[in-house]
Amino acid sequence: MNTIINKPNRIKNFPIMMYAVVMGMSGLTITYQKAHIWLDFPSFIGSFLMIITTVVFIIISILYSIKFIRYKEVVKKEFSHPIRLNFFAAISISMLMLSIIYKDTYPNISAVFWYPGMVLHFYLTMYTISFWINRNQEIDHSNPAWFIPIVGNLLVPVAGADFVSNGILMYFFSVGMFFWFILFSIIFNRIIFHHQLAVKFVPTLFIFIAPPAVGFIAYIKMYDTVDTFSIFLFNIAIFFTLLITFMYRSFLKIKFFISWWAFVFPIAAMAIATMLMYHKTNDIAILGFSYIMVSVTTIIILIVIYQTLKNITKQNVCIEE
Secondary structure (H helix, E strand, C coil): CHHHHCCHHHHHCCCHHHHHHHHHHHHHHHHHHHHHHHHCCCHHHHHHHHHHHHHHHHHHHHHHHHHHHHCHHHHHHHHCCCCHHHHHHHHHHHHHHHHHHHHCCCHHHHHHHHHHHHHHHHHHHHHHHHHHHHCCCCHHHCCHHHHHHHHHHHHHHHHHCCCCCHHHHHHHHHHHHHHHHHHHHHHHHHHHHCCCCCHHHHHHHHHHHHHHHHHHHHHHHHHCCCCHHHHHHHHHHHHHHHHHHHCCHHHHCCCCCHHHHHHHHHHHHHHHHHHHHHHHHCCHHHHHHHHHHHHHHHHHHHHHHHHHHHHHHCCCCCCCC
8 A cells, every 4th residue: 555655656547446346345245244144154254354345445445535635637537537437436336335234233334334325326326427418428438337327326225225215215226227228228239339348348248247136136125025027137137147158258368457346246246136036035046056156256356356466566557548
C-alpha cells in the first residue's frame, strides 16, 4: 500500500475497476457463508473471508480517496468516461455486498453498509442512465460492464428485507430487471454485428450470468417462493453459465487485466443461486451442481488472486493505459 501511495504515477493511475476486487471477494465470502448453512461447510471459512473482504474494501477505498484528493481532475475524467463510468457503481455494490455479508451475524453493521450503499447506488443508476441518454454513445463503447449499475439494483433487495418495505425493494428489483432486458439486447447486438470486444473486456462476458442469478436470489428473498418466474431466472442463469463454459477457449490466453475480477462475482452469484435453489427444492441434481459451482468459484478466484498479486509485484497494475 505504501509503495502505491509513495509513487505519484501509481496512485494517479489507480483504477476505479479495483472495486471489482471487492465484488469478487464479497461473492466468495457469501458463497462460503451460504455453503456453511446449506451444505454444512465449516463456518470459519466464511468468517475469515468476511474479515479479508472488509480489509480489502477499506484499503481500496483509502487508496482511491487519496487519488481523489490528489488528482480530482483525473477522477472527474474517469467519471465522464463512457466505459469507466460504469465501474463507479462497483463502489455501492461493494457496500451492498458487505451488507449481505454482515446481515446474519451483525445486523447493525449490515445497516451501516446498506443504507448509504442503497442511496449511492440509486444516485449512480440515475447518473449513469442520464449519461447514456444525454451523450451520444458509440456502439463500440457498449460492453457487459454496462450491466454493473443495473445488477446493483437487484442486490438492494437481497440485504434490504428487514430495513425497508417490500414496495421499495420491488422498485429496485423492477428497475434492474427492466434494464437487464434492454441492455442485453443492445450489447448482444454489438457483439454479433459489430466489432469484437477489446481483449481486456472479454472477461466481462461473465457478467451475463449475474442479472438472472442475482435476480433469482432477490426474487426468492422478497417472496420466498419457487414459481414459474423464479425458475425462468434460474434457468437463464444456468444457460449463460453453460454458454461461458462452452466458450472457455476464448478466455485461456487472455493477458491479465484487473477486469479478470469480472470472472468471480457472476460465478459466485451463480453458486449462491444454485445453493438457494437446492435449499428450496431439495433436488439432488441441484445439490451436485452446488458443489461444482462452489468448487469452480474457489478455483477461479485462487487463479485470479495469484495473477493479481503476481502482476502487482511486477508493477503491471496501476499503470498508464
